[in-house]
Amino acid sequence: MGKKFDLAIIGAGISGLTLAYYLKKKGVNVCLIEKSTKAGGVIQTKKINGFICEEGPNTIVLNNNAIINLINDLKIDQKIVISNSQIKNKFFLHKNKIIRFPNSIMNFITTPLFNFYSKCKILYGLIIFKNRKHKTIYNFFNSNFGKQFHDNLIEPFLNGIYAGDTKKMILEYSLPSLFRIIKKNKSLLYYLLKSKKKTKRETISFKDGNKTLIEKLKKENYNNSYYSHEIKNITQNNNKYKIYTKNKECFICNKIVSTISIDKLMELINHEAKYIKKPNLYNPIDVFHFSYNSIESHKIPKGFGLLSKRTEKKTFLGILFSSSIFPHVSPKNKELITILSGGEKQNYLINKDIDILGQIIKKEIKELFKLDKLKLINKKRWVNAIPKYNHEIKNIRKEVTHIEKKYNNLHIIGNFYNGVSVSSCIELAKKMSEKIN
Ligand SMILES: Cc1cc2nc3c(=O)[nH]c(=O)nc-3n(C[C@H](O)[C@H](O)[C@H](O)COP(=O)(O)OP(=O)(O)OC[C@H]3O[C@@H](n4cnc5c(N)ncnc54)[C@H](O)[C@@H]3O)c2cc1C
Structure with missing residues (x-):
């Protein structure tokens, strides 16, 4: 029966x-x-001493x-919290310095993320795709926009989403929208100019978390x-x-x-x-939540977060400035950041004691932002976190x-x-x- x-x-x-x-x-x-x-x-929200800690997804688009x-349909639209407009500011760790993502022509000209030759290569790549047939993310961006574009921007960016290895990740599956654009257009710039301005896609969470x-x-x-x-x-x-x-x-x-x-x-x-x-299947990820006092908030830039890359040799993949994205996730006079570590390239970290890892990351973050006080308030290990594409x-x-x-x-x-x-x-x-x- x-x-x-x-x-x-x-x-x-x-x-x-x-x-x-x-x-x-x-x-x-x-x-x-x-x-x-x-x-x-993997969608788990924990409330700890007034902090709303997301152990899985922090943002829903x-x-x-x-x-x-x-x-x-669920009638929970009233409970939505829309992200702070500052989330358009994204940061990269480059030679141990915090560099803002160049989101304007002026920023692009002055950004230290790329040298002059690399900037020319990126512009050329925008005008015409030299090679549209490459399969992996690394090969495509490297051959069309240059190594610096891949290493300093694409790799950390995709690490933040997939925690994967761009030399193994397949463009068609990891970035399907871009793949379709490349298939149909000879120039990215031409595509951008002719395509209509899209309506804004809000990034949200909820008052009590996801x-x-x-x-x-x-x-x-x-x-x-x-x-x-x-x-x-x-x-x-x-x-x-x-x-x-x-x-x-x-x-x-x-x-x-x-x-x-x-x-x-x-x-x-x-x-x-x-x-x-x-x-072949999944990458592991460890998630850490740290709190610090708002008096020190000027030491961390306002924005979505910061992405690291392999050559920076940090234990973390990325930092989400959680209370900058959604101020309601931390109590008064306190701030919250969420750290992701692990992924395909550092999958050996999954065998490390998560408490020891937490202490190593705490030291790295304190040094990076020159914070006086930083408190680890939560940690979570996901062995099968994100599928490898x-x-x-x-x-x-x-x-x-x-x-x-x-x-x-x-x-x-x-x-x-x-x-x-x-x-x-x-x-x-x-x-x-x-x-x-
Ligand atoms: C750390 C992290 C951060 C992320 N950040 C974001 C983000 O910011 N934005 C975003 O959009 N996405 C994000 N994602 C991705 C997204 O959250 C997941 O892809 C999605 O939630 C997966 O949902 P799912 O239901 O398919 O799988 P799962 O959430 O894995 O659910 C599968 C369920 O099956 C159950 N199960 C397993 N085995 C058995 C069994 N033998 N019998 C019965 N039940 C079983 C499990 O317990 C689990 O509840 C993130 C993921 C992780 C891990």
Whole structure:
């Protein structure tokens, strides 16, 4: 005997919660199975002594209709907090100095990020793409805009999103919009001049942090959700799936949508995969929250944050100026910064004690900004944080398609397919809800 549903969703992160919400609205007999006691997956907000600490995503970008509609459908639009306008200021660490991203012609002319030769190369690259065929991020930017452009701007920038290695990351999958522009246009400048000015895409969070979105979805899915139910294996017989959990429950259903890491799913269905294998899949990230006194706030520039690059030899990948982006995340007279470390190039850090790492980073940040006092208030380790969009991605996606064909009514969504951002996961989950009857 077991609990019977038409469809089971595995994982109550943003992908699973969104899908369950829309399927339930459609009247599908659906259940949501989650191993943790909590919903949200990597979206976790902690309140610590008046600070709102985001252990996963800090910012959500309203860049597609799916996320805007979901927020409206859930009636949580009143709880949105829009980021401070200063977030347009982004900073790079260059020769141990804090350099502002050159976002005007004047800044570009004077920026120390690039020498004269490199600036000429960037301008030439803007006028005409010399080479449009390169596959990796490194090869494309290096050959069209020069090494300094790649090393001092693109690499730290993409480290901030994917924590990946640009020599391995595939342009088509990591920057799909740019890839489409390159395919259709011979010049980036021409494209920019002819394209209409886009409407502003707001960057948001919520008054109580990003958990607002999760808690509302959790509430909407309350009756059909099973938390603390870690799935241990899945079998298929006579077009029915049986899902067995570690706490000895069994779910029987016709269809499954998985949102969990794809290597884990292979284990659960006992499928011997060729490409869906651990080293090809995810980068680890450690997240640290530090507080400091507002009296010292003049020592840290106002803006979105600061990105580091390999040659700076820092333990951190990037720093988010959290209370500069969203002032409500810190109590009066205090400031909050969020540090990300790890990623593909420093994946060995995952084997280091996180407390020791926290102390090393604290020293680096104190020295960099010349802060008198800095307090570590929270830390979190994500072993499978962000998918790698590396050279194996094409084969991995092909293999996923093959598995979906082989296992009738088994679908796979999550952050491996449509982009890693929260809004991309929501968009994919919404599309899946429309596809399923
Ligand atoms: C540190 C960090 C910072 C980020 N920053 C941003 C940002 O600023 N902006 C942005 O847009 N995006 C950001 N992202 C990316 C984005 O948050 C994620 O891509 C997205 O939230 C993934 O959601 P998901 O539901 O697909 O997967 P997950 O959140 O991973 O959810 C999967 C769920 O499946 C459950 N599960 C796993 N195994 C089992 C099992 N055997 N049985 C049952 N359940 C299981 C897990 O417990 C989990 O709850 C960040 C990610 C990280 C890690």
